Amino acid sequence: MTPDDVRQLLRDVVDPELGSDIVELGMVRDVQVGADGAVSLEIALTTAGCPLKHQIDRDVHAKLPGASITWAEMTAAEKAACMDTARFNATQRASTTSVPAMTRVLAVASGKGGVGKSSVTVNLAAGLAAEGFAVGVLDADIGGFSVPRMLGVEGRLGGADGAKIAPHVKEIGRGRLEIVSMGFLVEDDETALVWRGQLLNRAVQHFLEDVRWGDLDYLLIDMPPGTGDIQIGLARLLPRAEMIVVTTPGRGVQAVASRAADLARKTHLRVVGVVENMAAFTCDHGETYALFGTGGGAELADRIGAPLLGSVPLEPTVALGGDAGTPAVLGEGAAADAFRAIVRRIVDDVVPPVSMAGCSARMLERVEAALTASDGGAA
Numbered sequence: 001m002t003p004d005d006v007r008q009l010l011r012d013v014v015d016p017e018l019g020s021d022i023v024e025l026g027m028v029r030d031v032q033v034g035a036d037g038a039v040s041l042e043i044a045l046t047t048a049g050c051p052l053k054h055q056i057d058r059d060v061h062a063k064l065p066g067a068s069i070t071w072a073e074m075t076a077a078e079k080a081a082c083m084d085t086a087r088f089n090a091t092q093r094a095s096t097t098s099v100p101a102m103t104r105v106l107a108v109a110s111g112k113g114g115v116g117k118s119s120v121t122v123n124l125a126a127g128l129a130a131e132g133f134a135v136g137v138l139d140a141d142i143g144g145f146s147v148p149r150m151l152g153v154e155g156r157l158g159g160a161d162g163a164k165i166a167p168h169v170k171e172i173g174r175g176r177l178e179i180v181s182m183g184f185l186v187e188d189d190e191t192a193l194v195w196r197g198q199l200l201n202r203a204v205q206h207f208l209e210d211v212r213w214g215d216l217d218y219l220l221i222d223m224p225p226g227t228g229d230i231q232i233g234l235a236r237l238l239p240r241a242e243m244i245v246v247t248t249p250g251r252g253v254q255a256v257a258s259r260a261a262d263l264a265r266k267t268h269l270r271v272v273g274v275v276e277n278m279a280a281f282t283c284d285h286g287e288t289y290a291l292f293g294t295g296g297g298a299e300l301a302d303r304i305g306a307p308l309l310g311s312v313p314l315e316p317t318v319a320l321g322g323d324a325g326t327p328a329v330l331g332e333g334a335a336a337d338a339f340r341a342i343v344r345r346i347v348d349d350v351v352p353p354v355s356m357a358g359c360s361a362r363m364l365e366r367v368e369a370a371l372t373a374s375d376g377g378a379a
Helices: 003-010 053-063 076-093 117-130 147-151 197-209 229-237 251-266 296-304 316-324 334-350 361-375
Strands: 028-033 039-045 068-073 104-109 134-139 168-172 175-181 218-222 242-247 270-279 308-313
Touching (some): 003 039, 003 053, 053 334, 104 229, 117 134, 117 168, 117 218, 117 242, 117 270, 117 316, 117 334, 134 147, 134 197, 147 175, 242 251, 251 270, 251 296, 270 296, 296 308, 308 334, 316 334
Parallel strands (some): 039 068, 104 218, 104 242, 134 218, 242 270
Antiparallel strands (some): 028 039, 168 175
């Protein structure tokens, strides 16, 4: 391996707030490869105490296990060059969606149906809201919509300011959910939508551009299963999105689930972790049964180079909560505890909310302001 090879690998490590890779942003100052193949490098952060240091460190080591990293702080000139690069890239990525720029977008995906992807989406969304966050939920599974029932929300979507559509709002604890689904536009939840690629993409685009999303900390997108048109379209509309892959414990499911991660990377979305759903079932007598196998979540995480965020046991409360519109994460039990632990892992580690006290967040705010001024005709 040469220093150029190392830099090429590091182009997959993206600053989550500026949305560009750390090589292009000038954060990788020096790369050395020893005769024994050991890699050492210096990474300069925009601020020495950058709260994203841990995330960048983890992503670098996912690409270069065992690499030795020296941390430094950018000079004023380096910060200016970083800003120029970030601003230019933001103009290239600019879209017409109404999703706030500071919202962390999480696409919850699976390689196939039947693994509980929608259940994971609504429980993570409700868990984040219970922590006090403002969370959007976009049901992008246009033909297989189930989010309205799982969250206990019904009724047609109405108008908001101007021509924008108002999402349904559900208060949970100190936070709130803003929910949009095709289920709010059809006559009933038994209506079949016989739509294909272009129409499906247009529906999702409509939900991103024509909905008046509020000031969200997170937007969770319940993706359709597989690797089709909607996944590719969302990557184009939301280039800042990151992905969580849902799988069951059976090892035979891994190859299928890996395809979702592969598509994410081919469309330049970062896979932030794996959730293993439907893990072992424990009966009232204390016996535990691995009904869907064991070890699949950990093996998938290792295969795709992403962390295992958690394993959710198979419990009736999850299905019953989905049917009743009361997500299990808001109750008690092993599944509720597992969902809450995954929520804390998301917030504290893998996808922390954007804080305006953060290092590059202040720069991103200036980037967005500059883009807005540019769109309005300002210099």
